[in-house]
Amino acid sequence: MFNIFIILYIVMIITTPILTYLIKAPYGRYYKKNWGISINDKFAWILMETISPISLILSCLWFGFSGSVITICLIFAWTFHYFYRALLYPFFIRKSYSENKMSLITVCLGILFNIFNGTINGYAIVEISSRMDEKWITHPVFLLGGIIFAIGFIVNCHSDFILRKLRISSDQEYGIPTGGMFRFLSSPNYFGEIIEWFGFAMASWNVASLCFALFTLCFLLPRAISHHSWYKDKFPQYPRSRKAIIPFIL
Numbered sequence: 001m002f003n004i005f006i007i008l009y010i011v012m013i014i015t016t017p018i019l020t021y022l023i024k025a026p027y028g029r030y031y032k033k034n035w036g037i038s039i040n041d042k043f044a045w046i047l048m049e050t051i052s053p054i055s056l057i058l059s060c061l062w063f064g065f066s067g068s069v070i071t072i073c074l075i076f077a078w079t080f081h082y083f084y085r086a087l088l089y090p091f092f093i094r095k096s097y098s099e100n101k102m103s104l105i106t107v108c109l110g111i112l113f114n115i116f117n118g119t120i121n122g123y124a125i126v127e128i129s130s131r132m133d134e135k136w137i138t139h140p141v142f143l144l145g146g147i148i149f150a151i152g153f154i155v156n157c158h159s160d161f162i163l164r165k166l167r168i169s170s171d172q173e174y175g176i177p178t179g180g181m182f183r184f185l186s187s188p189n190y191f192g193e194i195i196e197w198f199g200f201a202m203a204s205w206n207v208a209s210l211c212f213a214l215f216t217l218c219f220l221l222p223r224a225i226s227h228h229s230w231y232k233d234k235f236p237q238y239p240r241s242r243k244a245i246i247p248f249i250l
């Protein structure tokens with residue numbers, strides 16, 4: 001069964017960049033009324049993202065949570081990220097052109113994905129902790145993964161913070177963000193999120209978390225490229241040296 005889910009995940013990883021490049025997920029600056037019913041985006045973020053740690057924890061319990069230190073560390077990292085994303089981030093969001101709306105289709109897909117992803121990763125975490133020695137938590141790969149996860153988280157939060165400040169300090173709908181990793185990138189929040197999940201994949205050393213990291217990359221990379229073109233079209237003075245999502249490269 002696990003293998004079937006992984007195959008499904010790989011299909012999603014392959015198709016997502018094509019779909020998200022052609023059809024921009026209808027929220028934020030790409031929100032369109034013709035995508036049907038929409039709901040308040042603060043509520044949407046809470047709803048979509050709370051499901052993920054709940055699914056992960058229930059899955060760990062269902063598949064035989066052993067209480068090992070490895071499992072606890074990984075569940076903690078996952079929950080920590082989603083505590084921020086589900087319960088803090090939504091309250092930072094400021095009113096925008098999109099009138100704080102998110103299409104219900106996006107929300108439903110987000111919920112389904114988070115149930116799927118949380119469950120499969122919960123299973124993988126339990127499985128890895130039964131296979132790995134407790135010494136894994138002092139292994140350089142685990143430690144390096146943890147450090148990359150933490151750096152990604154800081155970059156993600158700091159960039160979210162800069163975006164929020166921009167909307168507080170200006171009456172414009174959108175401005176040119178500056179400071180932090182925005183010196184180099186148009187979407188450093190996405191860059192942080194991507195490296196965060198690659199760090200997690202290293203620390204948890206299983207195929208499900210690698211799939212999540214790859215999926216995050218495939219979902220956010222085309223969106224970052226769209227954001228970058230959008231900034232260049234909207235602001236003629238937009239910094240030329242700034243890249244979309246990978247410093248100095250793309």
Ligand SMILES: NC(=O)c1ccc[n+]([C@@H]2O[C@H](COP(=O)([O-])OP(=O)(O)OC[C@H]3O[C@@H](n4cnc5c(N)ncnc54)[C@H](OP(=O)(O)O)[C@@H]3O)[C@@H](O)[C@H]2O)c1
Nearest residue numbers: 028029093096097163166167173174175189190193216219
């Ligand atoms: N793991 C995953 O697969 C995944 C998927 C999606 C999102 N995420 C994470 O969720 C977070 C939010 O994602 P997002 O797609 O909404 O990010 P985003 O497009 O960068 O927007 C983030 C917030 O900042 C505002 N904003 C963006 N650019 C702005 C500007 N130039 N001036 C003023 N305000 C601006 C947006 O307002 P508007 O809403 O009005 O545009 C929104 O409230 C990110 O940290 C991302 O990494 C993760």
